[in-house]
Amino acid sequence: MAETMQGLKRSHMVGELSAANMGEIVVVTGWVNSRRDHGGLIFVDLRDRTGLAQLVFSPEVDKDAFAKAERVRGEFVLAAVGEVRRRSAETVNPKLPTGEIEVYVTELRILNRAKTPPFYIEEDVDENIRLRYRYLDLRRPDMQRSLILRHKVAKAARDFLDRQGFLEIETPMLTKSTPEGARDYLVPSRVNPGKFYALPQSPQIFKQILMVAGMDKYFQIVRCFRDEDLRADRQPEFTQIDMEISFVDVEDVLNLMEEMVGFTFKEAAGIDIETPFPRFTYREAMDRYGSDKPDLRFGLELRDFTGMMANSDFKVFAAVAASGGQVKGINAKGCAHFSRKEIDDLTQFASIYGAKGLAYIVVNEEGLKSPILKFFKDEEIEAILHKFEAEPGDLLFFVADKPSVVAAALGALRIELAKKKNLIDPDVFKFAWVVDFPLVEYDDEERRWVAIHHPFTAPLDEDLKYMDTDPGRVRAKAYDMVLNGIELGGGSIRIHRRDVQQKMFDLLGHSEEEANEKFGFMLEAFEYGTPPHGGIAFGLDRMIMLMAKRDTIRDVIAFPKTQSATDLMTQAPSEVTPRQLQELHIKLNVAKTKK
RNA sequence: GGAGCUGUGGUGUAGAGGCCUAACAUGCCUGCCUGUCACGCAGGAGAUCGCGAGUUCGAAUCUCGUCAGCUCCGCCA
Numbered sequence: 249m250a251e252t253m254q255g256l257k258r259s260h261m262v263g264e265l266s267a268a269n270m271g272e273i274v275v276v277t278g279w280v281n282s283r284r285d286h287g288g289l290i291f292v293d294l295r296d297r298t299g300l301a302q303l304v305f306s307p308e309v310d311k312d313a314f315a316k317a318e319r320v321r322g323e324f325v326l327a328a329v330g331e332v333r334r335r336s337a338e339t340v341n342p343k344l345p346t347g348e349i350e351v352y353v354t355e356l357r358i359l360n361r362a363k364t365p366p367f368y369i370e371e372d373v374d375e376n377i378r379l380r381y382r383y384l385d386l387r388r389p390d391m392q393r394s395l396i397l398r399h400k401v402a403k404a405a406r407d408f409l410d411r412q413g414f415l416e417i418e419t420p421m422l423t424k425s426t427p428e429g430a431r432d433y434l435v436p437s438r439v440n441p442g443k444f445y446a447l448p449q450s451p452q453i454f455k456q457i458l459m460v461a462g463m464d465k466y467f468q469i470v471r472c473f474r475d476e477d478l479r480a481d482r483q484p485e486f487t488q489i490d491m492e493i494s495f496v497d498v499e500d501v502l503n504l505m506e507e508m509v510g511f512t513f514k515e516a517a518g519i520d521i522e523t524p525f526p527r528f529t530y531r532e533a534m535d536r537y538g539s540d541k542p543d544l545r546f547g548l549e550l551r552d553f554t555g556m557m558a559n560s561d562f563k564v565f566a567a568v569a570a571s572g573g574q575v576k577g578i579n580a581k582g583c584a585h586f587s588r589k590e591i592d593d594l595t596q597f598a599s600i601y602g603a604k605g606l607a608y609i610v611v612n613e614e615g616l617k618s619p620i621l622k623f624f625k626d627e628e629i630e631a632i633l634h635k636f637e638a639e640p641g642d643l644l645f646f647v648a649d650k651p652s653v654v655a656a657a658l659g660a661l662r663i664e665l666a667k668k669k670n671l672i673d674p675d676v677f678k679f680a681w682v683v684d685f686p687l688v689e690y691d692d693e694e695r696r697w698v699a700i701h702h703p704f705t706a707p708l709d710e711d712l713k714y715m716d717t718d719p720g721r722v723r724a725k726a727y728d729m730v731l732n733g734i735e736l737g738g739g740s741i742r743i744h745r746r747d748v749q750q751k752m753f754d755l756l757g758h759s760e761e762e763a764n765e766k767f768g769f770m771l772e773a774f775e776y777g778t779p780p781h782g783g784i785a786f787g788l789d790r791m792i793m794l795m796a797k798r799d800t801i802r803d804v805i806a807f808p809k810t811q812s813a814t815d816l817m818t819q820a821p822s823e824v825t826p827r828q829l830q831e832l833h834i835k836l837n838v839a840k841t842k843k
Numbered sequence: 844g845g846a847g848c849u850g851u852g853g854u855g856u857a858g859a860g861g862c863c864u865a866a867c868a869u870g871c872c873u874g875c876c877u878g879u880c881a882c883g884c885a886g887g888a889g890a891u892c893g894c895g896a897g898u899u900c901g902a903a904u905c906u907c908g909u910c911a912g913c914u915c916c917g918c919c920a
Contacts, residue, residue, distance in 0.1 A: 286883085287876035302880070322870090339878055347880085364871060367854050368881070371869085376912050377854080429920035449920080476919045477844095600846075600916055656916095702920040800913095811913065 251357040253277075256327055263298025267348050269332040274351060276301065277359070279387065280324045281369065283317075290317045294326060295369075297392050302341070302350040303328050313356040323362035323369070323384075329355040375802075379816040382807055394804045398792050400516035402469050405489050405786075408511045412504070414465040414491065419454035421447060421471075427766050428703060428756070431475035433484070441833040447473035450785060452702060453770055455492040456742055459781040460773045467491045469788065478811045480800040481734065481790055485809075489791075491739075492783035498725050498741055501782050502527075502681055505729060505737070509679070509786075517795045525679040525729070533682050534651075538576075538659025540685070543733025544678035546671040548662045550576050551635050553646070562623035564605075568648040575648040578658055579636040580665050583643035584610050591643075597664055598647060603657035607646040611638045620646075663733065674797060680730045684708065687715075687724040688755060696757040701726045703752050705740040706782075712748075719755055725782070731794055739784025746774050 259275045278296035290305040303326075305317035313328075320326065330353040341347030367373045369387050378385040385391055406416070425432045425446035432446035450472050458466045468490045475484060493501065506523040513519040526544070533542050536549045557565040557575040565575045580586075586594075595606040609618035611633070621629065636644050647657045666672050687707050688697040697719050699705065707715060711722040725741035743749045749771060753763040763771065789801035802808035809815055829836065 282881055284879050284882050285876085286879065289877035289879080291879055291882080293880070300880095304878085306877075308877090336878085339880090341880055344880075364853075368870070370881075371854070373854060374850090374912075376850090379912090426920085430918085452920090474919065477917085479919085480914070482919070602916090699920050705920090810911085812911085816912090 250360050251327075253327055253357070253359065256329065256357070258327075261298040262294050262296050262301040263346065265301050265332060265346050265349055265351070267334055269349065270334055272332050273329065273354075274332055275327065275329050276303075276351065277327045278325070279362075280320055280322055280326060282322065283320055285318065290314065292317060292320060292326070294328065295387075297396075299345055299389075301346040302344070303330065304350050304352050305356070306352070309352050310354045310356075313353045316356045316358060317353070320356075320358065321362065321364070323365050324358055325360040325362070327357040327359055328353045376816065379808070379810065382817045386806065391803070394792070394796050394798070395806060397516060397796055398788075398804055401512055401792050401795065402489075402788065404512040404515035405508065405788075406467075406469065407515075408508050409465075409467045409491070412465065412508075414467040415463055416468055417458060417463060417466050418468065419448070419451040419458075419470070423448050423454075424766075426453075427758075427762075428699060433473045433475050436832040436834055438831055438833075449474050450488065451490055452704065453767070455490060455783060456704060456781065457770065457773050459492055459494045460776065460778050462494075462779075464494050465492075466783075478809070478813060480802075481787075481793065483789070483801060483805065483808055484813050486801070486805075487788040489737075489786040489788055490783070491785065492781060494779040494781045496741070496780070496782055498683065498727060498782070501739065501741070501784055502683075502727060505784055506679075509729070509736075512791075513677070513795065519677060519795065521677055521679060525681050527681040527683055529684040530682055530686065530723075531684070533680075534655050538655040538657075538662060539733070540682050540728065541730045541733055541735045542680060542682070543663060543666070543672075544680055545673060545676050545732055546666045548578055548580070548665055548671070550578055550658050550662070552576050553632065553635065556628070556631060556635070557648070560624060560628060562620060565646070565648045573649055574651045574654045575646060576654050576658055577636065577644055577646040578662055578665065579638060580643040580645060580669075581639075582641050583665070583669065584612055584641045586610075586643055594645070594661065594664065598657040598661055601656040601660050602653040603647045603649060605647075606657075606661075607648075609638075609644040611640055611642040611644065613640045676732075677794070678732055679736075682728045682730055683726070684723045685726040685728070686720065687711075687722040687726075688719050690720060697755050699752075699756060700724065701738070701740050703756055703758075704742045704749070706743045706748070715751055715755060727784070729784075729786070731791075734790055734794065735787070736791055736794075737784055737786035739782065741780070741782035744774065744778040744780050746771060749774060 256275050258277050260269070262276050262278055265274065276294060278294040281293040281295040281300055284291040288307065292303040292305065293300045294303050305314045307314045328351060330351040332349050333352055335348060335350055365384050366377060366381055367384070369384065370389065386395070422435060422445040425434065425444065426449065430449050432449065435445040435447065437443045437445060451468060451470055455466050470488055470490050471485055472488050473485050476482070478484065506525055510521050510523055513521050528542065530540055533540050535552065536542070538550050553575045554569045558569040560566050569575055591608060598606045607620050609616055609621065616629070636642070638644060645661060647654050685700050687700065687705060689700055691698045701724060706725045708723045708725060714721045726738070727740065728738040729736045743752060789804055792804040793801045796804055798804060807815065807817065814820065
């Protein structure tokens with residue numbers, strides 16, 4: 249039934265055909281997007297990754313081809329030989345790039361049949377079905393564009409870095425489990441019973457050792473693995489553009505990366521971006537936006553009322569202000585018309601982030617409306633309105649809590665309000681740097697200091713002196729690149745001195761033996777002449793998602809996993825045979841549940 | 844670990860206690876059709892409403908559980 253391509257060679261991709269090919273005999277191949285049978289005349293839209301073109305079958309042109317075309321169905325794979333002809337003026341299809349021409353087929357070969365697909369290729373269907381039949385989903389022009397863009401982004405970044413003298417060097421996928429950070433994916437070693445490799449969360453240690461090795465500038469477009477719960481922008485395996493550079497400080501990295509990102513966006517997607525990017529210290533970003541990844545596409549900045557509330561008669565606010573908490577607010581411009589239900593929903597929304605309440609004041613032409621008004625003196629109300637720059641029509645929100653809750657709740661509320669009020673221009677790209685992150689934070693559960701970035705991050709020179717006395721005050725030479733409220737990449741200048749690294753491990757509560765066991769090879773390497781160095785890694789998937797204006801990185805990854813980390817097409821992960829387990833010296837201890 | 848949303852012919856949806864012997868569109872099959880462009884016209888097949896319990900005289904519809912997908916919190920150095 250199926251025919252071969254013998255004696256035929258594709259001459260054109262279908263999307264390339266145009267009036268310039270008029271009169272040529274062409275050989276095209278592809279899938280049947282649709283077939284329109286008019287009885288005495290059959291049209292077939294043939295699709296490949298470059299687009300669609302119309303094939304015409306007429307008994308007057310070729311009887312055999314016409315007869316075969318009657319048996320053709322959706323998604324059949326065809327090769328067609330025919331003449332490119334210009335369409336008459338009234339039959340031109342302006343919706344199709346190739347709509348000025350059509351191919352009069354003189355020979356048709358049905359290279360393969362296809363089952364009726366579960367969904368029409370260009371229709372939007374449930375993601376369940378898309379992932380199960382990913383090969384059909386990937387035939388959709390949108391998905392093809394995503395993967396083509398992905399290729400272009402990777403190539404542009406690679407070209408840029410190559411020109412800057414970077415070397416692309418591979419690092420191991422089977423590596424050593426690290427004690428800090430995300431959960432590792434573990435791989436049992438057959439030849440070393442009871443021992444495990446870990447898949448890399450990032451090539452962090454190897455790239456730093458490459459600096460010790462004198463490679464000077466390293467990069468890699470590399471898969472990384474983290475065994476944590478998934479989100480729209482988080483997959484268990486994802487791709488980073490990973491870099492490390494010797495003999496640089498913060499400024500050098502930021503400048504070079506702005507250049508790289510600018511080049512990549514322009515080259516891959518034709519998007520012009522403004523440099524330099526605005527820079528925020530971590531503190532400033534948290535104060536103004538309640539987030540270390542501020543979305544700068546709209547205003548709605550946070551205002552601080554903590555000082556003002558300390559002496560107020562509103563005990564809820566005063567108590568929080570007096571006990572190290574914060575009272576902050578957002579002016580929801582033009583939201584005074586919100587219903588009680590809408591405000592309740594927003595209160596519910598804020599509670600997700602731990603806020604115990606959401607106080608509000610409605611500002612109208614007739615005056616103010618609020619359940620908390622009665623607690624404030626006239627001059628206090630005056631001061632609040634002044635600080636909010638409130639005008640009639642505004643709705644003022646407050647959250648009072650410990651600083652982390654205030655930031656989380658108001659930071660999220662800010663974005664929610666922007667969405668609700670349609671303040672976000674989808675065509676705009678707002679980059680920013682966030683710098684001077686804290687080096688460490690205290691983990692109440694583990695009852696120790698933990699690294700905000702990772703334990704190799706260098707402290708700011710001027711803060712080094714607080715490492716022993718006041719670790720929470722030490723700022724790091726760490727930086728994140730943020731785009732439209734999403735963390736695109738992050739990195740730091742690293743510690744290159746053995747003594748400072750030791751001090752860091754001490755601070756994190758790793759004993760010398762522990763540090764030696766986990767990182768001894770690295771500490772040893774650092775004793776053989778380590779250059780000052782720093783680096784950064786970009787989330788390639790997120791970068792492409794933002795360029796392609798998608799809501800999830802699943803749409804820019806060929807074979808992504810579901811939220812429960814399964815692959816609906818291959819059914820991974822799956823059980824393995826007892827023999828496989830035996831060879832790996834593994835005994836399962838899994839509660840008998842579903843089959 | 845937790846919260847929320849969704850699940851109805853192949854696909855996308857409607858139906859929200861009896862009107863359901865489950866509707867519409869599209870796809871699929873058969874026939875007709877020489878200018879369509881996701882062609883059109885006529886006819887046909889196709890669903891025990893994710894799964895399991897329960898409430899009820901009666902459940903696609905209400906309750907509980909469970910499975911799957913999605914969004915989010917925690918987590919993600």
